[in-house]
Amino acid sequence: MSDARVRLRRLVESAVLIGAAVALSFVKVWEMPQGGSVTLGSMVPIILIALRYGTGWGVTAGAVAGVLQFIIKPEFYHPIQVLLDYPVAFGALGLAGLARGHARLAQAWLGSLAIGGRFLAHLVSGVVFFAEYAPAGQSPWVYSAIYNGTYLLPEAVLTGALLMALLPALERALPTGVHSTQ
Template sequence: MKKNSLSTLIEGALMVGIATTLSFVKIFQAPYGGSVTLGSMVPILLYSMRNGASKGIVAGASYGLLQLIIEPYIVHPVQVILDYPLAFGLLGLAGLFNKKVWTGITVGILGRFFSHFLSGVIFFGSYAPEGMNAFVYSALYNGAYLLPELAISLLAVRFVFYRFIRKDEEQNYLS
């Protein structure tokens, strides 16, 4: 059954709202932005896998703009683009893997990591401890909160959302 555009838009708005709400439940807050939350990316990732990458990118970018309004950390206009609409928009890449949930979640979060990583190398390399390469610093800093977010997202989908998937379809979604 084909969904109409209004219901897809409403679903996207709800997922952005749920993601924003979950982003307030912080397990860890990094000093220069970034945090481990209670699975705040899961609604965007699932929306992307249900509705496709293009709609997921729009929903993710919208979520990123809300994050910019709620908790801005701004050092440069290009950094704002890399760390907010682009980084969160790349979560929509999960929509390329609608039948492969684990792969979709991983690719979406890796997309976000890549955007934050670039921002870190370009704009936050000076924060690196003396003698540490900006690439290593950015990878460690962003990995320190996105790796736990990946684990939380995978666990949340496995134990919370999988119960809604019929057993005969489960094998397709586990890879």
């Protein structure tokens, strides 16, 4: 396959998966009062991009998905908050690319741990911009960690389970496997 076709295929696959991630982000299993939710696997498509094409491509795809989510349903409090809660948080999902080339179980669970990067971005945003919601006397760090962990921990478990189910099928379906070197 020519280089142009390989690049086009990568771009089209990524666009479809980014679209799936954004669409799935609106299929909410459970929603938190000040934002954040457990979705029907909305982070899985971005993690698949990272596992297939590497960390850099995955970070870019995640950032694009975050920007699209902001455009569709913006929650704006401050420009830095927007950066932390959208492109930085979702771009961090691309860190799953670090698990590329590992065994399937490692890809699924290390891939879902990329959600830890998203957690850190939301944690900082919560401390800086949403500390007012913390109960009196509670550290904003503790409040933000509890708040964001309440939805991101179940999302990480669901993501890991979905990856374990999907990775074998993707390895069979994709001619170059999940971790394409092209």
